[in-house]
Amino acid sequence: MQITYHIAEHDGGWAYRLGDVWSEPFASHDEALAAARRAAERQQVGGDNAEIDYQAGDGRWRHEHVDGGDRPEVEVDPKD
Numbered sequence: 001m002q003i004t005y006h007i008a009e010h011d012g013g014w015a016y017r018l019g020d021v022w023s024e025p026f027a028s029h030d031e032a033l034a035a036a037r038r039a040a041e042r043q044q045v046g047g048d049n050a051e052i053d054y055q056a057g058d059g060r061w062r063h064e065h066v067d068g069g070d071r072p073e074v075e076v077d078p079k080d
Contacts, residue, residue, distance in 0.1 A: 001072040001073070002072060002073040002074075002075065003018060003043070003072045003073070003074055003075070004018075004074075004075045004076070004077050005017070005018055005036040005039060005040055005074070005075070005076045005077065006018075006077050006079075007029060007032050007033050007036060007076070007077065007078050007079060008079070010022050010025055011025045012025055013025030013026050013027055013028075013032075014026050014027070014028060014029045014031065014032035015032055016032050016033070016035060016036035016039065016076075018039075023035060023036070023039075029078075033076065033078055036076045037076050040074040040075070040076050043071060043072060043074045044071055044074065045071075046068050046069045046071055047068035048068045049065065049066065049067055049068045049069075050065075050066045050068065051063065051064070051065055051066075052064055052066055
C-alpha cells in the first residue's frame with residue numbers, strides 16, 4: 001500500500017492532508033512540509049501484532065488480526 005501526504009494552503013495557513021483529512025494549519029509551507037515528513041516517518045514505525053475488533057461503516061462488527069510490521073510506503077508531495 002502507498003499513501004501520499006500533500007501540502008496546500010488551508011484554513012488561513014498551510015497544512016498537509018492525507019486523502020480528505022487535513023492537519024492543523026501552519027504559518028508557512030516549510031513548517032507544513034516538515035510536519036508532513038514527521039508524520040510520514042511515524043508511519044514507518046512498526047508495532048506489535050494484535051487482534052482488533054471494530055465497527056465498520058455498515059454498522060457490523062469485525063474482528064481482524066493486524067500485523068504490526070505491515071507498514072505502508074509513504075510519500076510527501078510538497079505541492080497539492
